[in-house]
Amino acid sequence: MKIFIDPPNSMILFDLVERFGHEPLSTMAVIQEKVDNIEVDMPPMNVTLDDVVKGLKYAGVEVPSGVRGRMALWGPMIEAADAAIIIDEPPFSFGCVGCDRSNELAKYLLKRRKIPCLTVKYPSNEEEAKTMVGQIKDFLGGLGE
Amino acid sequence: MSEARITRILMISPDSSVTSDQLVRKVHTIDDGLSVKETCYGCLIESDEKTMSKVMAVVRETYHNEVFSKVRGFPMGDPRRCRAQHGTRPGYSQLEAEWECLPLIQSALDDIDAGNTEYTVPEEKKPLSVRQMKEISEAFR
Secondary structure: OEEEEEOOOOHHHHHHHHHOOOEEEOHHHHHHHHHHHHOOOOOOOOOOHHHHHHHHOOOOOOOOHHHHHHHHHHHHHHHHOOEEEEEEOOOOOOHHHOOHHHHHHHHHHHHHHOOOEEEEEOOOOHHHHHHHHHHHHHHHHHHOO | OOOOOEEEEEEEOOOOOOOHHHHHHHHHHHOOOOEEEEOOOEEEEEEOHHHHHHHHHHHHHHHOOOEEEEEEOOOOOOOOOOHHHOOOOOOHHHHHHHHHHHHHHHHHHHHHHOOOOOOOOOOOOOOOOHHHHHHHHHHOO
16 A cells, blocks of 8 residues: 655655555655656756646645645645555654645645544654554554555 | 666664675675665665565565665765765755664564564643633633
């Protein structure tokens, strides 16, 4: 099954989803598409006209362009996902997680699709790590093939 | 995703005794037709999809929970990302932050592999009711 991961570039989630036998949907795959096929220099910072149109499907024209740019990448992945795993309250100062509004909108779109969603937290000790990994394993195991 | 090229990051957990050099040598022996680049955190591999799935199967079997991996959008040594050519590295702070978490994830996976699958489910936080909020506010009046 296709699992949307949030943060969409998280290595931990990507690895765990693959380990437990499912296909993670991540920003890296979308970026590869742009780098290889249309030779965009700095995706997701550089966007094409198509991206702007795609982004408008998820966020209105008055919404900051950063939100629309992110949604142009994440929106189609959310639509293709069969389930989602979200890490709650990630340190939002790094990576492509830098926009809290986009994160909120992505979570809203996931809820609106009514697909199975699991929310976990980055662990700070062994007990929390076991809870996180255990929850992800059980969640993915319960989804079936 | 493009079928022609798959680039992956392999990252060694800080708790592991495996070195980048050992990992690169191992990966090189798995199959021909793949490029490997040693890095401070592990290595980068680039090949077609078939070879990559073979490499990942062997890496997971050999190093179990010590090596973590994800796909990388840019090709190996791309001038837009390569440090040698002053490329920008926007995703690296996320990688560094998650690298610090890897020993915890590794030990959790080891525990699960050992059969200890029990864990405590965290209590779900509920919003404060208006009545409780009112009581708290009145207590401090």
